[in-house]
Amino acid sequence: MEKPLRIAITGAAGNIGYALAFRLAAGNLLGPDRPVILQMLEIAPALGALEGVCMELRDCAFPTLDGLVATADANEAFDQADICFLVGARPRGPGMERKDLLSANGQIFGPQGQAIAARAKKDVRVLVVGNPANTNALIAASAAKGLDRRQFHAMTRLDHNRAISQLAEKTGSHPREIRKVTIWGNHSSTQVPDLSQATVGGKPAMSLVDAEWYKGTFIPTVQQRGAAIIKARGQSSAASAASSAMDHMRNWIQGTPEGDWVSMAVPADGSYGVSEGVVFSYPCTCKGGDYQVVKDLPLDDFLKEKLAATEKELREERAAVESLLG
Numbered sequence: 001m002e003k004p005l006r007i008a009i010t011g012a013a014g015n016i017g018y019a020l021a022f023r024l025a026a027g028n029l030l031g032p033d034r035p036v037i038l039q040m041l042e043i044a045p046a047l048g049a050l051e052g053v054c055m056e057l058r059d060c061a062f063p064t065l066d067g068l069v070a071t072a073d074a075n076e077a078f079d080q081a082d083i084c085f086l087v088g089a090r091p092r093g094p095g096m097e098r099k100d101l102l103s104a105n106g107q108i109f110g111p112q113g114q115a116i117a118a119r120a121k122k123d124v125r126v127l128v129v130g131n132p133a134n135t136n137a138l139i140a141a142s143a144a145k146g147l148d149r150r151q152f153h154a155m156t157r158l159d160h161n162r163a164i165s166q167l168a169e170k171t172g173s174h175p176r177e178i179r180k181v182t183i184w185g186n187h188s189s190t191q192v193p194d195l196s197q198a199t200v201g202g203k204p205a206m207s208l209v210d211a212e213w214y215k216g217t218f219i220p221t222v223q224q225r226g227a228a229i230i231k232a233r234g235q236s237s238a239a240s241a242a243s244s245a246m247d248h249m250r251n252w253i254q255g256t257p258e259g260d261w262v263s264m265a266v267p268a269d270g271s272y273g274v275s276e277g278v279v280f281s282y283p284c285t286c287k288g289g290d291y292q293v294v295k296d297l298p299l300d301d302f303l304k305e306k307l308a309a310t311e312k313e314l315r316e317e318r319a320a321v322e323s324l325l326g
């Protein structure tokens, strides 16, 4: 057995945290030879529920689970962490404006960024799932003095996986035959699911589907899939979000397959005309434990317009939390 990996999960007693903790404890991130220690953070009122999660985790007797920490103290949760999944976030309350939501979450993600910088390993990888995820990642990265902003990502992998699933269904293929799907921009309804480079069994996806389906059905279905799941299940997506968070982290650590890429919301670096200062979802490849934005893909006018709209939304989110950015 290798040295245990310390994995912090915030909001660990919530819906997504509950799904994530068991998959991680079962060794589904890096395999059966890499034990894990789960360091779970909750707000004080949820510590009772978190204790229940710990009891169930122990009851599974997972061979890969080497330890559990359940705490309301961020410094304890992030102590020596190799990986952090920031899942817990303030949900939108009745009458709450988007600006209020952004600022309430800023109060959570700023201190968490500071605690990560103070206590986690210097090469920690952080994935923000809690919404508004891109801007929460921006706030956490900006508060984490001494760490590189590139260590803070937000999740658009569930949107990416949903896009693959929709395309597979439409073309009667299997998700494993699909390559080079992209989600651009914000993890919100302005996200841009893009099939212009995608292939199915080696054939261009756009030669297999018509433009009307792409613009009129595919894009809105991917953008609104979360709402469709709430309607069907009576609860928001949780297992698929947890699974996608693990996909993101696994690819970041172990790399992406040759000839494919994944969607990751990472600090904008000027690629595709998106200047620094926001966390933007791009097509990315990973190698040697690091990621690179795939550069210089052609964008048609339709995509350029959509990218501009999602970037505008991210700039507005940034403006609403500017005072929290160090």
Ligand code: NDP
Pocket (backbone or CB within 6 Å): 010, 011, 012, 013, 014, 015, 016, 017, 041, 042, 043, 046, 087, 088, 089, 090, 091, 092, 108, 129, 130, 131, 132, 133, 158, 226, 236, 237, 238, 241
């Ligand atoms: P969930 O576990 O269902 O969701 C957690 C966060 O993930 C929400 O912000 C949610 O956004 C977001 N999210 C991102 N992508 C998805 C997706 N595809 N589907 C669903 N959600 C998505 O929320 P719960 O309310 O069940 O649990 C949250 C937990 O976090 C609670 O136990 C709470 O106590 C805790 N918490 C912990 C904090 C901390 O550790 N300091 C701080 C704040 C809360 P959206 O709201 O838009 O659905």
